[in-house]
Amino acid sequence: MGRLVVLMATAFVDMMGNLIVFPLVPFYAERVLGHGPVWTAFNAMGLGGAGAAVSLLVMSYAIAQLIAAPYWGRFSDRFGRRPALMVGLGASAVAFVIFAFADSLELLFLCRIVQGAGGGTVSVVQAYVADATKPEDRAKALGWLSAATNAGVAIGPVIGSAAMNLGVWGPGIAAAVIALINMVFAWKYLAESNELAGTDSTNRPAPRKSPEALRRVVSHSREPASRLIWIYGITMGSYQMMNTTLALFLGWKFAVTEKTIGIFFTYVGAISFVTRALILGKMVDRFGEARLSRHGMVLLALGLAGMAIAPNIPTLAIAVALVPLGTAFTFPCVTGLLSRVVPKHERGLYMGVQQTFGGAGRVLGPLFGGFAYDHLGHGVPFITAAIVVLATIPLGAGMERLVPARASKPLPT
Secondary structure, eight states, rough: OOOHHHHHHHHHHHHHHHHHHHHHHHHHHHHTOOOOOHHHHHHHTOSSSHHHHHHHHHHHHHHHHHHHHHHHHHHHHHOHHHHHHHHHHHHHHHHHHHHTTHHHHHHHHHHHHHHOOOOOOOHHHHHHHHSSGGGGGGHHHHHHHHHHHHHHHHHHHHHHHHHHGGGGTHHHHHHHHHHHHHHHHHHHHHOOOOOTTTTTTSOOOOOOHHHHHHHHHHHHSSSSHHHHHHHHHHHHHHHHHHHHHHHHHHHHHHHHTTTHHHHHHHHHHHHHHHIIIIHHHHHHHHHOOHHHHHHHHHHHHHHHHHHOEEEEEEEHHHHHHHHHHHHHHHHHHHHHHHHHHSOGHHHHHHHHHHHHHHHHHHHHHHHOOOOOHHOOOOOOHHHHHHHHHHHHGGTTTTGGGGOOOOGSOOOOO
């Protein structure tokens, strides 16, 4: 439990730093539109809209994470979770410094790529939790971890908006300082959780190589691990389809600006924190991870569609509340189930593969979302995302029979 608390503190501070910066990316992109060779290339390809620029910035992070995630997972299986996590935190600090002084799309893209490559360690954090908890408690523990990160989601944008008073470089520098402090804290207090790390490879099973594991998900799509990874990747892509154009949509329909966007993220983060810290565990006990994940996908779809058609702020607030509820019931349950159905010595690898499929979703979702926002209608990304989430639910049908029994039964309190 002690390691989990330290990991939660580390994840909270890391996400707080990310959310100081992330809500501001669309506004920073709009500031530098019209300048530099990247913008010229976008115009030549017919991608000159703000939606396309923001989508490609989101995609650059996702592509870097997509490539890096399985290798970070396999690295952590072999050498340990702790050193892999340190590299990720250091990469975030470097990315934030670049963001602070980004005066062109080129530098914004460099920032997102550096952060995405380090962000491949999300799988390492998830494997850390799986190492430190019993199988029947993993969905709850992942929910607590998510609660900690969503507390960072709630607080980070407020700090970012306040740091704007120092200048456009203020949020980036504030986030970089926080990342460096977090790195020192984790190095001092976070113990290694992978008992196989550093041991003689002849005394432990040989894990698959990353490309082999990726191919197996595609070629053996009916296996429990493959189905869970597909659910995660498709649902994540749908969520990011909305998230990519969210700031632009809110600005267009509800006059939200870079100084008020933090209120929205704080609202979402607060709901996510309460749901994952206080409600998720009880819901897992009642429904089991497999069934609860399907309920979560329904709530997510309703929230996405509701945001597109909301006529006013109160209605929008109701629809928005369904999104963090849906993601809270979906992602921790799917990841917890995945940790059960893969061998222990490949846990980090498969968590990385899951993040790779999530990364693919983060590429394809924003790509369509930005195009749809610019050319098909500002609400189209939200409606499309809702439809895709609903269409993915059958992948989880009967999952209770494909995982260890305790995954589908009420868990002990």
